[in-house]
Amino acid sequence: MSNKVVNYFKSLRFTLLIISLLGAMFILGLWIPQESMVSQAMYSQWQQNSPKVVATLKALGFLKIYTSPIMLALWGFFFLNLSLVMWQRLPLIKKRIALSETSIVDPATAPGYSFRTYYHLTEQHDGAALINSLRKHRYTVLGDGGGFYAVKNRLSPIAFGLFHISFFFILLGGLTSVYTRFGGVLEIAEGESFQGELAQYVPTPGLAKIGTPPRVAFTVKSIEPQSQNGTPTGLKVRLVDGRGIDQLADVNRPYKDDNTTFVVDSIGVAPLFVVKDPSGKEIDGAYMKLHVMGGKEDVFSLAGFYFRVHFYPDYYLENGKAATRSQGFNNPVFTIAVERQGKPVASGVVSRSGALSFLGYNLVLQQMPLWVRFSVIKEYGLSVIYAGFALASLAVIWRFLFYRREIVGSIRECDGEQRLVVAGRSEFYKSLAEDEFTALFEKILRSR
Numbered sequence: 001m002s003n004k005v006v007n008y009f010k011s012l013r014f015t016l017l018i019i020s021l022l023g024a025m026f027i028l029g030l031w032i033p034q035e036s037m038v039s040q041a042m043y044s045q046w047q048q049n050s051p052k053v054v055a056t057l058k059a060l061g062f063l064k065i066y067t068s069p070i071m072l073a074l075w076g077f078f079f080l081n082l083s084l085v086m087w088q089r090l091p092l093i094k095k096r097i098a099l100s101e102t103s104i105v106d107p108a109t110a111p112g113y114s115f116r117t118y119y120h121l122t123e124q125h126d127g128a129a130l131i132n133s134l135r136k137h138r139y140t141v142l143g144d145g146g147g148f149y150a151v152k153n154r155l156s157p158i159a160f161g162l163f164h165i166s167f168f169f170i171l172l173g174g175l176t177s178v179y180t181r182f183g184g185v186l187e188i189a190e191g192e193s194f195q196g197e198l199a200q201y202v203p204t205p206g207l208a209k210i211g212t213p214p215r216v217a218f219t220v221k222s223i224e225p226q227s228q229n230g231t232p233t234g235l236k237v238r239l240v241d242g243r244g245i246d247q248l249a250d251v252n253r254p255y256k257d258d259n260t261t262f263v264v265d266s267i268g269v270a271p272l273f274v275v276k277d278p279s280g281k282e283i284d285g286a287y288m289k290l291h292v293m294g295g296k297e298d299v300f301s302l303a304g305f306y307f308r309v310h311f312y313p314d315y316y317l318e319n320g321k322a323a324t325r326s327q328g329f330n331n332p333v334f335t336i337a338v339e340r341q342g343k344p345v346a347s348g349v350v351s352r353s354g355a356l357s358f359l360g361y362n363l364v365l366q367q368m369p370l371w372v373r374f375s376v377i378k379e380y381g382l383s384v385i386y387a388g389f390a391l392a393s394l395a396v397i398w399r400f401l402f403y404r405r406e407i408v409g410s411i412r413e414c415d416g417e418q419r420l421v422v423a424g425r426s427e428f429y430k431s432l433a434e435d436e437f438t439a440l441f442e443k444i445l446r447s448r
Contacts, residue, residue, distance in 0.1 A: 009077075010084035018078045025074065029065040032057060067178055079171055086164050096157045099142055103149040107408045113423035115434045119445055121418040127411050130420070133444040134407070145411040152405040156398060156427070163395035169388030176381030180211040184376045186262070187289055189270035190369035193219040201376070214260040214378045217242035223267060223370040227328040235264055237372050260378040268293055269311060271334070272367040275303040278360040289371045292334075305345070307363065308337040315351075322349070332368065403427045407437065420445075 008014055033046065047054045054063070061068030107116065127145015134141050139150040184205030188194055195217050198204055207213065218239045226234035239247040239255060249255035255262040269292065274285035284303040292298045292311035299308050312324040315333035322335050337347040338358045346358035355364045409422035422441065426433035 006084065009081055010088060014077075015081050015085075018074060018081060022071075022074050022078065025065060025071050028062060032062050032065065034065065035063045075171065079168065082164060082167055086161065089164075090161065093157045093161055097155055099140065099149075099151075099154070101142060103151075103406075103408070104143045104147045105149075105408055106147075107410060107421045107423035110408055110423050113406075113408065113425045114430055115422075115424035115437050117422060117438075119420045119422075119441060121411065121420055121445075125411075125418070125420070125445065130409075130411070130444065137440060137444075139405075139407070147410040148408070150407040150409075153402045154404065156402055156404045159395040159399035159402075163392055163399070166388045166392035166395060169384055169391060173381040173384030173386075173388060176384060177379045179209045180378070180380045182208040182211070182213055182260075182376070182378040185265075186374040186376050187268070187371050188220045188374065189287060189289060189371035190220050190223050192371075193217070205376075208378070211378075211380070214258055214376060216257045216260055216262075218247070218255075218257075220372065221246070223372050225267060225329060225370070227326070235267060235372070237264055255374075258378070259380055260376060262374040262376055265373040265375050266293070267373070268371050269332070270369050270371040271365055272369075273300070273302060273307075274364045274366055275305070276362045276364060280362075285366075287367075287369075302363070303361070304340065305358075305361075306339040308339065310335045315349075334365065336363065338363070400428060403429070405433055405436070 033042070057063050061070060065071060107113070127148075130145060131141050131143075131148060134148075134150045137152075139152045140154050141148055141150045143149055182205065184201040185203075186194065186200060187202055188200075194200055196213060196215050198213060205213075218241045221238040221240050224236040224238070226236065235251050237249045237255075239249060241247050241257065247255055249262060249264050251264050254264070268290055270287050270289045272285065272287050274282050277283050286300075286302065288300045290298040290300070290309055290311065292309055295310070297308060297310055299306060301307070310322070312322055312331075312333050312335070313327055314325040314330040316323060316325055316331070322333075332352065334350045335347070336350055336356055338345040338356070340359075346356065348356045350356050350363065350365050352368055353365060355362045403426060405424065405426045407422055407424045409420060411418060411420050413419070420441070422437070424433065424437040
């Protein structure tokens, strides 16, 4: 009974079944919204509209399908199948790369050799010279002129084992990445420091199943938008890391530390607004990280008032309405509407170091630094995944470019003359190999 179970687990039928089920799970993962890929607002709305569906999918683990128990069980069966197949094939690989006198067979009748021919030999040709010539052409040779076996790229079957071993590296790296992955969004303004606090992420991210959040410290020194003819072309962020060393990050060059990648995503403005009372005394103030790029509206509150804000990087009036000529920060201006208890109080335009008066108060724009959004990813295992793909690539190249060729032959007397009878075969490219064998022996015999 146990042998039947083992034989089934290492069978091709079981391999196809597991691959089909894994494929189905991946398709479901593309169709079913995953918690890690949708916003909290969208997830809450979906849960409210379809509570039973969401509850069922959550119970099955399909809202985190790639780490669900079902997916992990399928991966376990897949690699059990792979392990059993490898265990079965390793002795065959070992046998194929071993050299044995039993490989020396009659070239005229040896089965499995697609190339078969003979050559007339002169007195200048002998078995020792033939064997030496084959070795010069990178063949390993057993035997002598009376009967020999020659093989080129004898170790190529090892590539089969390496290719399957690469899957174990990819699995190990993938599991490590999934269970140590930390992902979050960080918004940091010029002059602001990050010390690894979870409270600085927006929103607070979920923790990795294994490992700690990024232990990274840096200060944003400057944010420099790049533009050409008013069109954004880049974004450079200069940092000072926890060791006091200057670092540079941009859209195409993430900042990396502690196995963590900080990818520059977008920018915004973080103005320092201060409210002063009629006597000129400062009664409230704060840096506001506003999400107003691209014409969006944002809201903040100070001193009991609400302020609705629009931002124009390159402000001008078009038919009496505020507009921007470009996305370059050439003439940055805020348009602000003030409300109190839901009623409009005042509105106006505030530029650098400008102010807006309302009900005897003044809203003063004292500074206008920028903020940058980083997508933060920390995970281990990527290097193991890359090593697995590199090993798989090496195995494929080895297998198909340095494929195995075998030749059996003997020098014998026939009708009073010496003949070299040979037969050859290759794992791949049989027609090319036959042309190669023909050219090889013509060259060897012509050189004597």
